[in-house]
Structure formats: C-alpha cells, structure tokens
Amino acid sequence: MSLVTLVEYAGAPAEVRAVYDDIMKTRGVDWVGNFWKGLANDPAQLRRTWEHVKQVMAPGALDPLVKEMVYIAVSATNGCEYCTYSHTASARKQGMSDAMLMELMAVVGLANHTNRVVNGLRIDVDERFKP
Amino acid sequence: MSLVTLVEYAGAPAEVRAVYDDIMKTRGVDWVGNFWKGLANDPAQLRRTWEHVKQVMAPGALDPLVKEMVYIAVSATNGCEYCTYSHTASARKQGMSDAMLMELMAVVGLANHTNRVVNGLRIDVDERFKP
Amino acid sequence: MSLVTLVEYAGAPAEVRAVYDDIMKTRGVDWVGNFWKGLANDPAQLRRTWEHVKQVMAPGALDPLVKEMVYIAVSATNGCEYCTYSHTASARKQGMSDAMLMELMAVVGLANHTNRVVNGLRIDVDERFKP
Amino acid sequence: MSLVTLVEYAGAPAEVRAVYDDIMKTRGVDWVGNFWKGLANDPAQLRRTWEHVKQVMAPGALDPLVKEMVYIAVSATNGCEYCTYSHTASARKQGMSDAMLMELMAVVGLANHTNRVVNGLRIDVDERFKP
Amino acid sequence: MSLVTLVEYAGAPAEVRAVYDDIMKTRGVDWVGNFWKGLANDPAQLRRTWEHVKQVMAPGALDPLVKEMVYIAVSATNGCEYCTYSHTASARKQGMSDAMLMELMAVVGLANHTNRVVNGLRIDVDERFKP
Amino acid sequence: MSLVTLVEYAGAPAEVRAVYDDIMKTRGVDWVGNFWKGLANDPAQLRRTWEHVKQVMAPGALDPLVKEMVYIAVSATNGCEYCTYSHTASARKQGMSDAMLMELMAVVGLANHTNRVVNGLRIDVDERFKP
Numbered sequence A, B, C, D, E, F: 001m002s003l004v005t006l007v008e009y010a011g012a013p014a015e016v017r018a019v020y021d022d023i024m025k026t027r028g029v030d031w032v033g034n035f036w037k038g039l040a041n042d043p044a045q046l047r048r049t050w051e052h053v054k055q056v057m058a059p060g061a062l063d064p065l066v067k068e069m070v071y072i073a074v075s076a077t078n079g080c081e082y083c084t085y086s087h088t089a090s091a092r093k094q095g096m097s098d099a100m101l102m103e104l105m106a107v108v109g110l111a112n113h114t115n116r117v118v119n120g121l122r123i124d125v126d127e128r129f130k131p
Helices: A013-028 A034-039 A044-054 A064-078 A080-094 A098-120 B014-027 B034-039 B043-056 B064-078 B079-092 B098-121 C016-029 C034-039 C043-056 C066-080 C081-093 C098-121 D013-025 D034-040 D043-056 D065-077 D081-093 D097-122 E014-027 E034-039 E043-055 E064-078 E081-093 E098-121 F013-025 F034-039 F041-058 F065-079 F081-091 F098-121
Strands: none
Touching: A013 A034, A013 A044, A013 B079, A034 A044, A034 A080, A034 B064, A034 B098, A044 B098, A044 C098, A044 D043, A064 A080, A064 A098, A064 B064, A064 B098, A064 F098, A080 A098, A080 B098, A098 B034, A098 B043, A098 B064, A098 B079, A098 E043, A098 F065, A098 F098, B014 B043, B034 B043, B034 E014, B034 F098, B043 C016, B043 C098, B043 E043, B043 F098, B064 B079, B064 B098, B064 C098, B079 B098, B079 C043, B079 F013, B098 C066, B098 D043, C016 C034, C016 C066, C034 C081, C034 D097, C043 D097, C043 E098, C043 F034, C043 F041, C066 C081, C066 C098, C066 D065, C066 D097, C081 C098, C081 D065, C081 D097, C098 D034, C098 D065, C098 D081, D013 D034, D013 D043, D013 F013, D034 D043, D034 D081, D065 D081, D065 D097, D081 D097, D097 E064, D097 E098, D097 F041, E014 E034, E014 E043, E034 F098, E043 F098, E064 E081, E064 F065, E064 F098, E081 E098, E081 F098, E098 F041, E098 F065, E098 F081, F013 F034, F013 F041, F034 F041, F034 F065, F034 F081, F065 F098
C-alpha cells in the first residue's frame, strides 16, 4: 500500500497530465505506471525524473535493451521489487528472452559473489588495472 | 593490504598452478590478478570460482561485453573498488569506449535513484507488470 | 509471517511488560508495534534496543523530526519495508507533510544516484574536502 | 585514481565551461570538485546531473542543511567515500557542528541496525502503520 | 509471482531431474524449493549453482550450522525475503533455537550499525589491524 | 583521514577515559582502536556503543568466535574496510585459521550470489518455509 496517494489522470493538474501524456506518447501506450502516479505528488519531481529517464534510456552509445538489462541488474542487486517487475516487463517487450534473463541473473549472481569475497579479503588492486 | 597471503605462481602447489595456467591460456595473458592469488589459499575455492567465471562470462545468450558492463554496474552499486577497476579494464579491452562507460554510469545512477524512491514510497506493483 | 512468535502483553514476562510500559508511556500510546513484540523473544535485547532508540531519537543537537526523516532515508536506501512504514507514520505524526516526504525522497534518490556514479568512476577525493 | 580523465576548466569545451561557471556562481566558489570533472566526459550528463543537484538541494519544504545531512546518511549507508567527504564539508560550511555530525551518525547506526533485525525476523508490518 | 516459470519435476527434462534427484537425496527430503525450480529454466545454471551450494555448505573448517547462520546474517543484511525464510528453516532443522536466532540478529544489527558509523566518520584503519 | 578528531587517552575527559579503561580491561590490552577514539567525540554514544558491543559479543547462545565471523560476513557484505580489518584481527586472535576465513568467504560469496538471483527472479517463498 503506497505511502502517498497515487494521482490518477482524471484528477491530475495540467502539469501532471502533460507529463503523463508525454510518457504515454513516448512509449506508445495508453496508461502510466504507479511509479509516476506516486511521483505526481510533486509535479516538479515527476517532470525531472521523467526527463531523466527519457534521456538516459534512449538509444545512444548503448543499446536500449542493454540499458534495460543493466537496470534489472541494479534492481536485483538492490532488491527493488517494483523495479524488477517493471524493467523485466519492459526488457521483455524489447526482446529479452528467458534465456537472456537467466544468463543476466548468472552474471548478477557472480558479480555479487566476487564483490564480497574481494571486499572481505581486502585484495589489493593490481597496478595494471589502474588507468 | 590483503588479509591473506597472495599466492604467487612460483611457490604455488600444482593444483593452483593448473588453474593459473588455465586462466592465462583462456585470457591470452601471462599473469593472473590478485583476486586469484588470494583465492588460491583455498585451492578448491579457486578452481570452483574460476570455473564459474569461465562459464558465466563466456559468449552465450548475451554478448561478453554486455556481461562485463553488467558486472561493472553491479560492482559500482556495491561499491567494490577491486571489481570496478578489474572489470572496467576488461571491458575496455573488449571495446568499451569512454562514451559507453559514461552512459553505463548514467543508467546505474538512474536505477539506484528510482530503486530507492520506489522503496521509500512503497509503490504498489502494477498488476500489468506481473507475468 | 514473522519468523519468531510475537510476544503479546498479556502473556509477557514482567521484564518484557516493563519495557512495553515504558514504550507506551514515552510515546503516549496504548500499544506497541510488532518490532518490539518480536524482540521480546530476547528480553535483554528488547531492553537494550529500546534504551538505544529512546536515547538516540530524543531531542538533542538535531530535531526529532529531522531524525525521523534520516531514519526514513536510511530505510529507503536499505529497502526495509517495516521501517519505512513505521517511521513514515511516526514522522507524519510529528508534522511531516507530503511535500516534505516527496522532497526527502528526491534527496534520497539523488544521493543514491551520485554515490554509485562516483564509486563506478572511482573519482579521487579532492584534497580540499579532507579535514 | 579515477577511471576517466578529469576534465579541467582550461581544456574544457564551451558547454562544460558553462556548467562549471554555473556551479561556481551558485556556490560562490572559484573551483569545482572532481565529481564534476569526471562527469564532464559526458557533457549532457554533467548538465543533467548539475541541474538535478541544483534543484533538489535548494531550499524548499526541507532546510538545505537537513538535506545535506540526509545526503550524508545515505552516503554512509552506501559506504561512498567521496560523497561522505564532500557532503560533510558542505554540511559543515552550512553550520553542522561535530555534535550534530555525531548525533547524525547515531541515528544512521541505529536505523541500519533495526532495518536488518526487522528484515531478518521478517516482522509483519502493523496494520496501523499503513496509510 | 515469480518472473520465470517454476519447473516442476513432472515436466522437467532429464538433466533437470538429475539435479532435483541429487538435491532430494543429499537433503533426505522428497521435494525441492522454488529457488531450484526457477533456476531450472537454465539447466546449466541449475547444476552449477547446486554443485556450488553442495560443496560450500558441506562440513569443512566450519560447522554446517555456523554456515547456515552466516547465510542468514548475509540475507538479513541484504534484505532477501526468500533466503531468510529458507535458511532459517534449514538452520532450525539443524538445531538453531530461538535464543540462537535472536542472538544472531543482535550481532547482525550491531555489525550493520558500526559498519555505517565507521564509514560515515571515515575512521582510519589502525596499523595494528593490518596483517 | 577521519572526519572527526580522534580523541587520545591523554587529552580525554574522565567519562571517556572510564570507557577506554573498561575496553582495555575487558580485552586485556593496553590500547583502544580508532573507532572508539572517533566515537569519543560524543561520550554518551561512546559508552552506549561500547556497552552494546560488550554485551552482544560476550559468550551466550552463540560462541564468541562464531559471532566474530558473523561480524566479518556482514562487514564484507557491506564493504566496510575498517570493520573487516578489525574483526578479522579479532577473530584470528580467537583462533580463526586461514582455512576458516576462506571457507567463511565462500559462504558469504554464495549467499550474496543467491540472494540477488532470488530477488531478480522474484521467486515465491515456499509455503513450507513459513513458520
């Protein structure tokens, strides 16, 4: 149960509707997720976060699907339930297969494993890794 | 300063040397990183971890460079210094440019941002995200 | 479903009741939260934790509401569901508005974002930041 | 040793200089920190992050010093060295005393403590905490 | 609701059944947990993870029950719901009492507390702690 | 470089000296670590934290060495440099061998691995794990 009211389109102020409209248009869908409805309690934060997402997740030096999988990797590492569901849905829409998801999880698991062993043993960084 | 002795090739037992040899051969280099030298204090763990890395980071449903970038994303999220240095070096060797690294960091930053806002507001997962 | 029995007042031993009584008196309420009922499985830990909370969250160099908001910031960062609900309820009782909660989340999101980018890029600490 | 070149003002392109100028003007100083010099490898990311920081850390529903302390709380929880140094310096400039810092750490320590005990015991959220 | 299909024994391919059989035989039970059923979407990952668990959690320099409690400590720190439930069940089967669980949580809470205070104050490591 | 002054015995107020004396007496050593010297900036916090450590780390339902190893497991998971060094030193003094440390790291690595895979796949908790 969300700690703030989820702002629905019907009752939203104009500045919130404008962001919702842009989200729906950019994504080619007729709905917005609860994350945006929660952020809408602070219209400036809603707009700022959406502009941020829109710019960062767009095609660039990295492929959008790679970006979605990186997002999933971070969300799994942080244990964020909402983000794992929403970005897995998004990645699947962009072509991520079950095999790709499983392989992604293998990398996420391995990285979390070695990160902690290295930290626990305080292994010195090899000089040759430094730029 | 590592909390365990780093086992150098010269003084390593045969089972450790065999793993070091395989690491060097697989990677086409003539040295092994300190991580492996630390793990070598437990030869079974060294072998198990190396086999794990070798299998998971090989080409599969995901591209090896994508895997390295996912590794960096997890390591940055966990704040693992050694892993960030070693996997950035590895990703660069496989073709990651500065532009790709910067864009990767933008996604990592954004995911960490929204993960925590969603958790803090306890936003309900939209039913349509569920499989 | 809690992994330990929640100890209710009616069936609690005297040393547990004494802590429950102090919690209720200090807070001016007639109930204690499930967190305390879980800790009551170890009466010494219950008392130690309560004394800790009572001292740390009292007015001091920082305002109690600021402390509650710091608690929420940490709990959102750690993804602790129980703590997010309980401390948001407590902060609201002390006057935190929706606008304050939203702004708090904006800071939490931003800090989590930059924390990870800085870690991922291994930015050197500026000498002038050191005391 | 940073994983990307730190972009100094002298050799920076115009769009980077424009952001550096705004940072220095807004803060009333004649230098910018290494964080910004690292982000400058991606001028769009530099601008986006700075605009984000500028808006979020400005006075609003919360006091700027409270925001800095929340930033420190998150950075300590995430173990971010750079952020802890830079935001402690900033908070001190805005009036945070040693007593305030110590008390902040007491809250951060306590929150991290109870977050994990609650998670480990899987304590059910009390219905009355839900909005 | 799991993001991948849980693979039941009846419909599983031979290589998955072989792992399920080994899990059941090793543990002396007639069922496998959902974790394994999820991993079975990638039979190689299922086998690799099971071999890993089987080797690491077996008796060695540390007692199996100690290992289970370490597993719980990490899972509570990471906030992993599934792992907390499954490893607490496993530790109880091996003799962990409520008193032991409560004391374990006290250590987990304390470690998380001091970890963050030390990080927030950036306390220099004493030379005498270094090996 | 610590963000607060480290309070040395010679210049410490009586209430701080009393805690330092108790630490040294309890541990049978003639020095106190930097962690305590940092906390001493807030004598009440110093006392509270020391009493907490003294009680929790004492023999009880769990063996003191097991507790030290749990402390290391949490510290490695959180990436706390100071705590990893100090508690590894302490555990070694109490008899932890290199083989035990390596095996501990294997468990820590594995737990961090599976924690994140389970979170990423959002595996449903088996009913039979619930108490």
